Amino acid sequence: MPFAITPTCCNDASCVSVCPVNCIHPTPDEPEFGTTEMLYVDPAACIDCGACADACPVDAVFPIESLRGPDAEFAVANRLWYEEHPTDHAWSEPEFPRSLPGDPAREPLRVAVVGAGPAAGYTVRHLLHATDARITLIDRLPVPGGLLRSGVAPDHPATKQIGEGFSEIYRHPRVRLALNVEVGRDVSVAELAETHSAVVYAFGASADRQLRVPGEQLANSLAATDVVGWYNAHPDRTDLTIDLQTERAVVVGTGNVALDIARVLLADPDELARTDVSDVALAALRTSQVREVVLLGRRDVSTAAFTAGEFAALRAVPGLEIVLDRTGLVDGPPATGPLRDVPVVDIAYDSPPPAGRRLVLRFGSPVDALDGGSDRSDSTAVSVVRTTGNAATTIPTGLVIRSIGYTGRALPGLPFDESAGVVPNELGRVRDPATGATLPGAYVAGWIKRGPSGGIGTNRADAAETVHALLDDAAAGRLPTGRDSAAFHRLLRSRTDVVDQARARAIDAAERRAGEAAGRPRVKFVRVEQMLAVDRPKAVARAAAGAVTDRLTGLLSRPSA
Numbered sequence: 362m363p364f365a366i367t368p369t370c371c372n373d374a375s376c377v378s379v380c381p382v383n384c385i386h387p388t389p390d391e392p393e394f395g396t397t398e399m400l401y402v403d404p405a406a407c408i409d410c411g412a413c414a415d416a417c418p419v420d421a422v423f424p425i426e427s428l429r430g431p432d433a434e435f436a437v438a439n440r441l442w443y444e445e446h447p448t449d450h451a452w453s454e455p456e457f458p459r460s461l462p463g464d465p466a467r468e469p470l471r472v473a474v475v476g477a478g479p480a481a482g483y484t485v486r487h488l489l490h491a492t493d494a495r496i497t498l499i500d501r502l503p504v505p506g507g508l509l510r511s512g513v514a515p516d517h518p519a520t521k522q523i524g525e526g527f528s529e530i531y532r533h534p535r536v537r538l539a540l541n542v543e544v545g546r547d548v549s550v551a552e553l554a555e556t557h558s559a560v561v562y563a564f565g566a567s568a569d570r571q572l573r574v575p576g577e578q579l580a581n582s583l584a585a586t587d588v589v590g591w592y593n594a595h596p597d598r599t600d601l602t603i604d605l606q607t608e609r610a611v612v613v614g615t616g617n618v619a620l621d622i623a624r625v626l627l628a629d630p631d632e633l634a635r636t637d638v639s640d641v642a643l644a645a646l647r648t649s650q651v652r653e654v655v656l657l658g659r660r661d662v663s664t665a666a667f668t669a670g671e672f673a674a675l676r677a678v679p680g681l682e683i684v685l686d687r688t689g690l691v692d693g694p695p696a697t698g699p700l701r702d703v704p705v706v707d708i709a710y711d712s713p714p715p716a717g718r719r720l721v722l723r724f725g726s727p728v729d730a731l732d733g734g735s736d737r738s739d740s741t742a743v744s745v746v747r748t749t750g751n752a753a754t755t756i757p758t759g760l761v762i763r764s765i766g767y768t769g770r771a772l773p774g775l776p777f778d779e780s781a782g783v784v785p786n787e788l789g790r791v792r793d794p795a796t797g798a799t800l801p802g803a804y805v806a807g808w809i810k811r812g813p814s815g816g817i818g819t820n821r822a823d824a825a826e827t828v829h830a831l832l833d834d835a836a837a838g839r840l841p842t843g844r845d846s847a848a849f850h851r852l853l854r855s856r857t858d859v860v861d862q863a864r865a866r867a868i869d870a871a872e873r874r875a876g877e878a879a880g881r882p883r884v885k886f887v888r889v890e891q892m893l894a895v896d897r898p899k900a901v902a903r904a905a906a907g908a909v910t911d912r913l914t915g916l917l918s919r920p921s922a
């Protein structure tokens with residue numbers, strides 16, 4: 362019985378690498394890989410070996426016969442993809458694993474990776490496989506994970522499993538964690554460059570894009586970055602108060618983040634209570650009055666930015682009604698795609714939402730303004746203007762969330778392209794726009810390199826490209842070796858309370874223990890101070906022994922005579 366890939370697919374293509382008959386496409390070197398929502402197994406070519414299922418980091422691959430409910434639809438989707446993309450499964454040019462030639466006379470590379478999210482995780486994994494580099498993984502929070510911890514929705518545990526794979530690299534003897542270290546505050550870009558052979562910046566795109574309409578700064582108008590951070594217990598968002606005492610919320614944008622937010626707002630709190638959702642958010646969601654979320658797309662229904670898989674996850678929410686607002690369906694209801702059988706209704710926004718929980722998808726409706734002057738004192742009114750030229754519609758609401766994409770932030774000392782929100786680069790090598798030259802030893806990976814697109818697994822191929830550039834530079838002798846990492850770590854410790862592997866493990870264990878008691882995967886700390894307080898006595902003892910460790914590290918890293 363052949364296998365099929367289900368929408369949990371993270372696109373990291375681990376399955377492609379292990380398939381003995383090359384029956385999983387698109388592969389990373391095929392053009393469709395850049396735009397595909399997920400990968401597909403050709404049931405006609407699959408030999409039922411199960412290697413793909415074993416390799417999948419998110420448990421998205423199953424024998425067709427075992428698929429039940431909405432997942433059964435994806436057995437058909439796998440087959441249909443091959444009807445639309447016929448392939449003979451011929452192997453493309455072989456790509457051999459790259460590695461840095463060994464040289465006993467050369468001191469190992471010292472590489473700093475800034476950010477501890479998925480792009481950094483894949484970068485570190487590639488570096489460990491391909492080089493003898495000693496790696497320092499730096500993050501400004503005392504916990505690793507980046508978007509895996511603070512971005513992936515709490516009710517998507519399968520996606521979070523990728524993080525379990527990364528926890529192995531944190532324990533690797535050539536990796537040293539330096540968490541609770543903020544580049545730009547505790548250590549500068551120049552200091553990192555002076556103390557390492559190479560630095561890979563993989564700190565993501567954490568700022569929100571603006572609508573630039575009047576009223577955007579109203580109290581109940583929030584950015585998706587805030588809401589996602591809030592329900593995921595990001596310490597920066599713990600003190601955010603989100604007023605959920607409104608029957609209708611409006612989410613602007615139709616991407617996967619917008620769907621995540623809508624799902625969390627409309628979820629049964631008892632279901633969420635089984636996840637690692639923030640306790641602060643859970644308490645607010647338990648008393649929430651929100652029962653309708655209106656998702657606003659500025660363009661036609663055919664441009665909906667969410668993926669079919671994520672929409673299927675929304676449809677699986679028990680008791681949730683999903684409808685399309687007839688207004689804005691310029692060319693009528695969609696005949697194909699995930700929205701094809703969603704009921705189309707007329708909606709009177711001046712009436713309260715009906716009983717029960719409902720998601721309304723409304724397209725062709727760019728936001729014109731957010732107006733605070735509604736007749737309800739606790740609410741904000743959103744004016745939306747239809748693109749069809751009809752009169753404007755006003756949607757009364759007490760909560761507006763703009764989920765219109767993320768953008769990168771500039772890091773002092775590193776070039777930045779303001780309009781694209783990324784660090785300018787060539788295949789991962791940071792480029793100085795003033796001179797057009799690439800900066801020796803400076804690299805980027807992930808969203809700060811390519812912009813905020815693609816799921817977690819997309820970063821695997823992206824990180825490989827950056828590491829290949831780094832390998833070429835190292836092989837050409839362009840990267841200095843002989844850097845003194847002990848001095849660097851001493852410098853960090855003199856400036857901040859550095860969280861190392863042992864403390865990060867202790868924080869992780871404490872969160873998991875708290876979760877066990879409540880039948881949850883973990884209960885996340887919501888404040889940095891709580892994280893830093895875990896295991897502090899041992900850490901203080903270790904700090905005292907730090908000088909000895911540093912001396913030993915120095916001795917061990919000297920080249921043998």
Ligand code: NAP
Pocket residue numbers: 571572613614615616617618619621658659660664665666667671727728764765766767813814815816817
């Ligand atoms: P996104 O997919 O780029 O969607 C952005 C949405 O905002 C689009 O609907 C876009 O509409 C709209 N938009 C942009 N500017 C607007 C404006 N001025 N007014 C109104 N609407 C505007 O971004 P995202 O949802 O933040 O997701 C980022 C990436 O993370 C995506 O690649 C996504 O797939 C990925 N992600 C994946 C998962 C998952 O796989 N489970 C979960 C979360 C995120 P236009 O098309 O008209 O520009």
